[in-house]
Amino acid sequence: MQVSEIQWSKAEETIIKKAFEIAYQREISALLKEVREVSGSIIELEQLWRLHDFLSARRHDIDGKYHYELSTVIFVFARLIKEGWLNRDELKGLNSEKLSKISALSRM
């Protein structure tokens, strides 16, 4: 079965939504903290435009990554684990085959 065709139970959907929310809040908090720290020491225009470029990239990335869609959940969770925004434990309750797929993808 294609990863994109995997079916999810109602109970799994609840776990998915919660995990998404946890990772999102974690990533956003880290981003906000980083911007507050970096921007306080900006003294040159070049640094300011670097911050602007950074925000453009992060905005594009975050908008795409947290767009909730069941067909891409496996890939998104693998990425979130790889990036450190989600722990495997936080997906407890998902079917073990799905968890294995996520784990395998997160190590790629």
Next chain:
Amino acid sequence: MQVSEIQWSKAEETIIKKAFEIAYQREISALLKEVREVSGSIIELEQLWRLHDFLSARRHDIDGKYHYELSTVIFVFARLIKEGWLNRDELKGLNSEKLSKISALSRM
């Protein structure tokens, strides 16, 4: 004579370049200060994306405004005076007819 066809003496060009530099430094300093102040209190993602939008607009504006071109100097100086980045006194030495044009445009 069209404003864009106005001729400038070497002495005037020196005054122009200096005035440009003064206004540029003033505007940039104010922008950097504003960003440092605003960004220190960002606690929500929405505020961060507002800062991003603000930087996108300011970058576009500043890149265009300070593009040195003699044919548009009259308009740029009028705008810089209107926006408060340049004082009329800082253009002392330019031909009086040109100064009048700049003053008139800056009040529009």
